[in-house]
Amino acid sequence: MTVTAPPALEILGVEKTFVLHAQGGARLPVLSGVTLAVHGGDCVVLADPSGAGKSTLLRAAYGNYKPQAGRILVRHGDNVVDIVSAPARHVLEARRRTLGYVSQFLRVIPRIPVLDVVAEPLRAMGLPKGIARDRARLVLTRLHIPERLWGLSPVTFSGGEQQRVNVARVFVADYPILLLDEPTASLDAESRALVVELIREARAAGAAILATVHDTAVRAEISTRTVMLEDLAA
Amino acid sequence: MTDESPLLSVRGLTKRYGAHLGCLDVGFDLWSGEVLGVVGESGSGKTTVLNCLAGSVEPSGGTALYQQRDGRRVDVLRMAEAARRRMLRADWGIVHQNPRDGLRMSVSAGANVGEPLMALGQRHYGRIRGAALRWLETVEIPVDRVDDLPSTFSGGMQQRLQIARNLVAQPRLVLMDEPTGGLDVSVQARLLDLLRSLVADLGLAAIVVTHDLGVVRLLAHRLLVMRRGEIVEAGLTDQVLDDPHHEYTQLLVASVIHP
Numbered sequence: 001m002t003v004t005a006p007p008a009l010e011i012l013g014v015e016k017t018f019v020l021h022a023q024g025g026a027r028l029p030v031l032s033g034v035t036l037a038v039h040g041g042d043c044v045v046l047a048d049p050s051g052a053g054k055s056t057l058l059r060a061a062y063g064n065y066k067p068q069a070g071r072i073l074v075r076h077g078d079n080v081v082d083i084v085s086a087p088a089r090h091v092l093e094a095r096r097r098t099l100g101y102v103s104q105f106l107r108v109i110p111r112i113p114v115l116d117v118v119a120e121p122l123r124a125m126g127l128p129k130g131i132a133r134d135r136a137r138l139v140l141t142r143l144h145i146p147e148r149l150w151g152l153s154p155v156t157f158s159g160g161e162q163q164r165v166n167v168a169r170v171f172v173a174d175y176p177i178l179l180l181d182e183p184t185a186s187l188d189a190e191s192r193a194l195v196v197e198l199i200r201e202a203r204a205a206g207a208a209i210l211a212t213v214h215d216t217a218v219r220a221e222i223s224t225r226t227v228m229l230e231d232l233a234a
Numbered sequence: 235m236t237d238e239s240p241l242l243s244v245r246g247l248t249k250r251y252g253a254h255l256g257c258l259d260v261g262f263d264l265w266s267g268e269v270l271g272v273v274g275e276s277g278s279g280k281t282t283v284l285n286c287l288a289g290s291v292e293p294s295g296g297t298a299l300y301q302q303r304d305g306r307r308v309d310v311l312r313m314a315e316a317a318r319r320r321m322l323r324a325d326w327g328i329v330h331q332n333p334r335d336g337l338r339m340s341v342s343a344g345a346n347v348g349e350p351l352m353a354l355g356q357r358h359y360g361r362i363r364g365a366a367l368r369w370l371e372t373v374e375i376p377v378d379r380v381d382d383l384p385s386t387f388s389g390g391m392q393q394r395l396q397i398a399r400n401l402v403a404q405p406r407l408v409l410m411d412e413p414t415g416g417l418d419v420s421v422q423a424r425l426l427d428l429l430r431s432l433v434a435d436l437g438l439a440a441i442v443v444t445h446d447l448g449v450v451r452l453l454a455h456r457l458l459v460m461r462r463g464e465i466v467e468a469g470l471t472d473q474v475l476d477d478p479h480h481e482y483t484q485l486l487v488a489s490v491i492h493p
Binding site: 018019020021022059063064065066088089091092107108109110111112123124 | 265268420423424426427430434451452455456469470472473476477479480481484485488
């Protein structure tokens with residue numbers, strides 16, 4: 001008899017419509033009845049074209065966008081948190097320990113050096129500064145961010161460097177669930193290969209991954225399953 | 235998961251100035267280790283809320299249950315004046331927008347930081363001075379300025395000194411009114427970094443009132459949006475800023491050049 005573990009991330013009937021009050025209450029429906037389960041060891045890649053709502057779904061799973069209906073169940077330690085309805089501080093706690101999110105933007109306090117930007121998620125988990133920085137050094141080295149940049153704030157970095165810092169501050173921790181929004185965008189071939197390697201390692205270690213990737217070669221290398229949003233309506 | 239009771243529970247907080255409304259039916263919970271941002275334009279009532287909690291304005295109604303160190307809960311809006319002063323001194327810090335309102339300008343920087351400890355009964359001069367020097371270092375004020383008057387400091391240094399004066403007695407709750415207002419952008423970033431690491435390291439709770447959405451994005455875990463005295467939207471800071479639902483929040487976010 002086989003026992004199937006419950007999914008790490010379960011999206012059930014999520015509806016998201018943006019209502020723009022400044023434009024006469026215009027309604028932009030983006031997600032409708034999206035249902036999807038991601039298990040540990042899975043890497044599900046959303047393969048729709050631009051504008052289909054892939055980023056919106058990832059943001060909703062991170063609690064950054066608030067759907068009108070549906071549930072997004074995240075297995076967090078021994079609990080299950082519904083990101084859609086949980087109080088803000090429970091969502092924050094799930095983010096701190098369980099949800100890693102690579103966005104397409106890097107938002108940091110301007111003067112903080114890269115090393116601390118990358119170490120910060122571990123500090124938030126309660127790791128001592130020394131250990132957090134050691135692990136940050138490792139992941140920065142793996143992503144070929146030269147040591148001479150570690151003491152600088154990433155706000156002045158190139159797009160590709162910022163993107164790698166974004167990736168580094170997620171992969172520095174072993175989050176059981178990863179939400180990756182174009183993690184290899186604006187990267188050259190060499191950096192892309194480094195990021196692919198990190199994603200494959202996390203997958204092999206049992207992380208549940210939901211990603212958007214336009215690059216078909218990267219998609220083939222990381223995905224265990226490719227889906228289209230329009231096929232996910234329950 | 236942190237399911238202990240909140241440090242502060244505000245319900246129905248209302249302040250009327252005659253026919254004019256300061257704030258109406260404001261309610262929120264605040265937990266230790268959490269920064270709550272309160273945003274809104276001038277006149278939205280955000281500072282009135284802070285002033286009611288700090289005791290500088292008498293509210294017309296509502297409760298604010300505060301959990302003391304011994305676990306007992308008191309309504310800070312209805313405390314006897316002497317008890318309130320004692321509690322404010324021992325447990326709360328208040329960082330004013332203008333550092334001159336929170337500092338004593340006629341005594342040295344070191345005395346400004348040492349005084350709160352003396353007010354709490356510490357008498358050992360060496361220890362008080364030691365604590366003052368440590369805090370000056372923490373807020374990145376050169377320790378050789380310890381005997382200088384705050385009036386000789388720049389605005390950014392004065393603000394950092396005010397923060398040191400407020401945190402030296404290890405408060406559990408800090409109220410901040412536009413803490414980065416009137417500072418250069420470069421100094422703001424430094425102050426934000428400092429505030430954020432202090433909140434994380436000391437596990438204190440803070441309420442930050444500001445009109446600056448960039449400041450709350452980087453500092454606050456949760457956000458309240460106020461308009462005309464009432465809360466119109468509340469939630470995770472990045473969710474409220476990136477996916478604002480209320481008409482007024484959408485306008486507020488859309489009006490910022492770099493949200």
